[in-house]
Amino acid sequence: MIDLLYIDDNPNDAQLLFRTLEKQRITSKYFLLKDGEEALEFFFGQLNDNNPLPMPKIVLLDIKLPKVTGFEVLQKLKSDHTTKKIPVIIFTSSNERQDLELAYQLGANSYLVKPDKYQKLKELVQYLGKYWLDLNEI
Amino acid sequence: MLTSRSIPINEELQPAMIQNYGFMVVCSLPDLGIVHVSENIKDQTGKETAVLLNKPLSILLDPLTLTHLKETLNLTRFGFVQSDAGSEQPPQMPPDGEPDDTGVSNEERLSLVDAAQLWFEPTINGRNFYLSTQIIAQELILEFEPIRQGLTTAQFSHLLDRLSANIRQAKTLEALLQSTARQLRQITDFDRIMVYRFDAMWNAEVVAEAKRDDLSSYLGLRYPATGFPPKTRTFYHKYWTRMTVDVETEPVRLIPTVNPITLRLPDLSGSNLKAASEIQIKHLRTIGVKASLVIAITHNTKLWGLLVCHHHRPKFIDYSLRKLYQTIAQILSDHILLKSTTERLDYIYQIDTIEDRLFQQMTQNWDVVAGLIQFETTLLDLTECTGAAIYFDRELILQGETPTQAETLELIIWLNQAVAQNIYATNNLGSVYAPAKLFLNKAAGILAISISKSLGEYVIWFRPEIIQTVTWNYPPPASAESPKNDTQLNWQRSFDKWQKMIKNLSRPWQESELMAAGRLRENIINIVIHNANEMRALNQKLGKANAELEAFSYSVSHDLRAPLRNIEHFTEILLEEYSERINNDGLEILESILQSAQYMNQLINDLLAYSRIGQADKNYNHFDLLPIINQAKDTLIKTEPERKITFDIRPLPQVYGDRPLIRQLVFNLLSNAIKYTRPIKDSHIEIGGQQTETEVTFYIKDNGVGFKDKYVDKIFDVFSRLHTQELFEGTGIGLAIAQRIVQSHQGRIWAESQINLGTTFFVSLPLNQTKKDNQEV
Numbered sequence: 001m002i003d004l005l006y007i008d009d010n011p012n013d014a015q016l017l018f019r020t021l022e023k024q025r026i027t028s029k030y031f032l033l034k035d036g037e038e039a040l041e042f043f044f045g046q047l048n049d050n051n052p053l054p055m056p057k058i059v060l061l062d063i064k065l066p067k068v069t070g071f072e073v074l075q076k077l078k079s080d081h082t083t084k085k086i087p088v089i090i091f092t093s094s095n096e097r098q099d100l101e102l103a104y105q106l107g108a109n110s111y112l113v114k115p116d117k118y119q120k121l122k123e124l125v126q127y128l129g130k131y132w133l134d135l136n137e138i
Numbered sequence: 139m140l141t142s143r144s145i146p147i148n149e150e151l152q153p154a155m156i157q158n159y160g161f162m163v164v165c166s167l168p169d170l171g172i173v174h175v176s177e178n179i180k181d182q183t184g185k186e187t188a189v190l191l192n193k194p195l196s197i198l199l200d201p202l203t204l205t206h207l208k209e210t211l212n213l214t215r216f217g218f219v220q221s222d223a224g225s226e227q228p229p230q231m232p233p234d235g236e237p238d239d240t241g242v243s244n245e246e247r248l249s250l251v252d253a254a255q256l257w258f259e260p261t262i263n264g265r266n267f268y269l270s271t272q273i274i275a276q277e278l279i280l281e282f283e284p285i286r287q288g289l290t291t292a293q294f295s296h297l298l299d300r301l302s303a304n305i306r307q308a309k310t311l312e313a314l315l316q317s318t319a320r321q322l323r324q325i326t327d328f329d330r331i332m333v334y335r336f337d338a339m340w341n342a343e344v345v346a347e348a349k350r351d352d353l354s355s356y357l358g359l360r361y362p363a364t365g366f367p368p369k370t371r372t373f374y375h376k377y378w379t380r381m382t383v384d385v386e387t388e389p390v391r392l393i394p395t396v397n398p399i400t401l402r403l404p405d406l407s408g409s410n411l412k413a414a415s416e417i418q419i420k421h422l423r424t425i426g427v428k429a430s431l432v433i434a435i436t437h438n439t440k441l442w443g444l445l446v447c448h449h450h451r452p453k454f455i456d457y458s459l460r461k462l463y464q465t466i467a468q469i470l471s472d473h474i475l476l477k478s479t480t481e482r483l484d485y486i487y488q489i490d491t492i493e494d495r496l497f498q499q500m501t502q503n504w505d506v507v508a509g510l511i512q513f514e515t516t517l518l519d520l521t522e523c524t525g526a527a528i529y530f531d532r533e534l535i536l537q538g539e540t541p542t543q544a545e546t547l548e549l550i551i552w553l554n555q556a557v558a559q560n561i562y563a564t565n566n567l568g569s570v571y572a573p574a575k576l577f578l579n580k581a582a583g584i585l586a587i588s589i590s591k592s593l594g595e596y597v598i599w600f601r602p603e604i605i606q607t608v609t610w611n612y613p614p615p616a617s618a619e620s621p622k623n624d625t626q627l628n629w630q631r632s633f634d635k636w637q638k639m640i641k642n643l644s645r646p647w648q649e650s651e652l653m654a655a656g657r658l659r660e661n662i663i664n665i666v667i668h669n670a671n672e673m674r675a676l677n678q679k680l681g682k683a684n685a686e687l688e689a690f691s692y693s694v695s696h697d698l699r700a701p702l703r704n705i706e707h708f709t710e711i712l713l714e715e716y717s718e719r720i721n722n723d724g725l726e727i728l729e730s731i732l733q734s735a736q737y738m739n740q741l742i743n744d745l746l747a748y749s750r751i752g753q754a755d756k757n758y759n760h761f762d763l764l765p766i767i768n769q770a771k772d773t774l775i776k777t778e779p780e781r782k783i784t785f786d787i788r789p790l791p792q793v794y795g796d797r798p799l800i801r802q803l804v805f806n807l808l809s810n811a812i813k814y815t816r817p818i819k820d821s822h823i824e825i826g827g828q829q830t831e832t833e834v835t836f837y838i839k840d841n842g843v844g845f846k847d848k849y850v851d852k853i854f855d856v857f858s859r860l861h862t863q864e865l866f867e868g869t870g871i872g873l874a875i876a877q878r879i880v881q882s883h884q885g886r887i888w889a890e891s892q893i894n895l896g897t898t899f900f901v902s903l904p905l906n907q908t909k910k911d912n913q914e915v
Contacts, residue, residue, distance in 0.1 A: 013703075013704065115703075116703060
């Protein structure tokens with residue numbers, strides 16, 4: 001069982017997030033995918049038809065991804081009945097209004113801007129644990 | 139020839155008079171009984187008047203001539219003599235036929251004189267005569283004149299050959315007329331032979347002349363149209379020649395004066411022998427001429443001009459030689475037609491060439507104005523004009539003789555409003571545009587082409603009033619002592635009348651000029667379209683490049699932020715979690731890394747903001763500046779709570795713009811003012827503004843460090859800083875952003891500064907001109 005699936009091409013962001021998740025004792029059951037293609041393969045790939053992978057509790061999704069963008073991944077996830085109930089949280093450096101609007105239009109459950117300060121990142125991770133992972137367990 | 143209708147004497151009401159060199163007999167028809175004879179008939183034939191009157195014509199003519207005459211008359215009667223029927227189609231008339239003083243309409247008279255002219259060579263009392271006849275108003279008019287220097291057929295054809303060869307060789311119309319005059323003078327030895335040419339209004343100009351060397355030239359002289367009334371022109375058009383042998387010889391009358399049966403005067407209007415009018419004689423005397431011969435030159439059935447021969451002693455040209463002259467005039471007429479056609483074609487070709495050259499000049503740099511004025515061929519060459527104007531790209535350029543700049547601009551405004559045609563020509567501008575009366579000496583006529591109606595762009599050619607271009611002369615009197623006589627006074631009156639007639643007029647524009655102007659217009663428009671397309675392509679390229687640049691800087695800014703953020707975060711983790719294991723030196727280094735990263739982050743944020751100004755859709759509104767200024771002020775003061783800054787905020791106008799952008803503009807300017815007053819103890823910032831009809835201007839004035847005048851433009855460049863980072867923090871983008879915001883509002887921003895005294899920033903934003911999308915928020 002995976003608590004959190006993180007889709008981002010920036011390994012440093014991933015390293016920082018996972019480190020913080022562990023330090024804050026939120027979870028260690030996380031998994032990283034490096035681009036949109038990998039993400040689609042994970043959810044909808046041929047391989048999974050017979051032996052489906054366990055679905056994550058939440059998905060943390062960056063927008064700017066190589067090959068297939070975060071928005072495309074989001075759209076696919078939210079338009080397939082097998083995946084549409086998985087909470088998807090957009091996690092991006094963009095605080096452009098149109099990105100935020102499009103994300104919610106496509107069915108994102110939340111939109112978080114990657115924080116400038118480490119302190120903020122810690123708060124964000126706390127929030128993730130509290131509102132999304134805990135919520136899912138109920 | 140130079141009769142004038144302004145004089146009440148009328149030829150037709152005078153008793154019929156003939157010149158004394160021949161004699162005349164008038165017979166009734168069809169019986170050929172003699173009704174009138176001229177009073178000199180006894181001198182010429184030895185027969186008494188009383189013997190002849192009311193007798194048959196056979197008493198005068200030999201039986202052979204009489205038979206010939208009768209035969210021909212029968213033919214003629216059969217074919218032509220229907221004068222009294224009145225149902226005839228009126229013959230072709232000169233364009234401006236007017237009823238004349240006789241009360242006889244032109245139509246009527248023309249039908250009267252419309253009769254055959256025939257001639258014979260009878261011998262009477264041992265003397266040989268030419269007899270020419272014509273039937274006018276049921277009367278047969280017989281005119282006898284002596285045969286003097288009768289030409290043989292060989293001589294005639296030899297002369298004809300020489301003359302016509304000469305005519306054929308002439309290169310230009312002018313040369314043709316000139317050489318013909320010279321040749322004719324060689325044959326007959328007239329003192330002066332001239333060619334008159336009529337203009338459209340029947341004024342005559344002397345266009346060719348051959349003369350005795352000691353006489354002064356009349357070349358270029360003009361005679362007013364009043365000298366050539368319709369009936370005179372009709373006469374020449376119909377009968378070709380008129381000769382006056384000696385102005386000093388008394389004319390002779392017909393006996394009886396009035397036809398005792400019809401009670402009418404015999405109609406001599408088509409007669410060769412008819413005596414010249416008093417006015418003609420006066421005129422000829424004035425210029426010292428005793429004899430004259432005038433022959434018509436026609437062109438396309440219209441009287442083109444006259445061949446006028448003058449002699450200062452009596453001169454008689456006999457019938458055969460007159461016929462030669464007449465034949466020459468006929469050949470001349472045909473060649474004039476040919477020559478004037480080829481000359482017109484030459485002219486059209488010449489205009490075409492000029493037009494081509496102008497086009498090439500314009501395409502050289504795709505510059506319309508330069509192409510029309512900066513090369514050897516200019517638009518002045520395209521038409522016969524004295525000046526021209528181009529109004530293009532909001533610039534008026536005048537060439538040659540033109541109205542003033544202001545007058546021309548007014549004229550262009552009028553053209554654009556009042557004239558719908560794209561090509562417009564008038565030779566009487568004053569009649570349609572009253573202000574033109576002030577500059578008739580420059581532009582009584584204009585030819586205008588519109589390049590763009592919406593921009594009011596025109597090319598105009600100007601022609602002055604005719605009076606300015608023509609020198610009007612009178613023939614000089616025969617001798618210096620002669621006083622100015624009636625004839626000359628009459629001419630003065632004619633000139634005044636002519637002046638009145640052509641007042642305000644320029645020479646008319648030719649069809650070929652209009653066509654050339656039209657082609658030039660098309661070419662200019664093609665160039666304008668070409669340039670517009672180039673511009674559009676360039677704009678598209680620029681727009682694309684701009685969009686790419688904005689997308690690029692946007693995406694770079696975002697991508698740059700990720701590693702920076704990572705650097706910051708990792709450094710923070712080091713400082714937070716490993717501070718015990720790193721010594722002070724290491725900790726300081728980590729702090730520096732953090733600061734650098736933060737500074738770079740700020741730079742990127744600013745760059746992002748800068749690039750976003752062009753991208754964002756703007757939402758224009760009217761709103762008050764004051765709340766925005768207060769908001770920015772409060773935010774900024776909080777960052778430096780220890781400082782004491784006095785603000786003087788004066789009344790501020792409403793602005794029209796995109797509120798978030800204006801907020802950022804105000805924020806940037808105000809933060810600038812606060813930053814650069816930091817070293818000043820009593821920082822003072824004044825904010826105010828005002829509104830004009832077209833824009834609002836506001837200013838933010840500080841008493842800060844200021845800068846040197848030479849940097850006044852540099853301060854708005856991206857990344858430009860006048861101070862070191864240690865002295866004043868900042869990325870150097872704040873003012874660049876401010877300028878970009880103002881420019882995106884079509885406004886202006888500028889600064890005035892004095893070192894150590896402070897800086898004032900001014901911003902002008904245009905008012906909402908359309909007013910319709912006003913949305914008070």
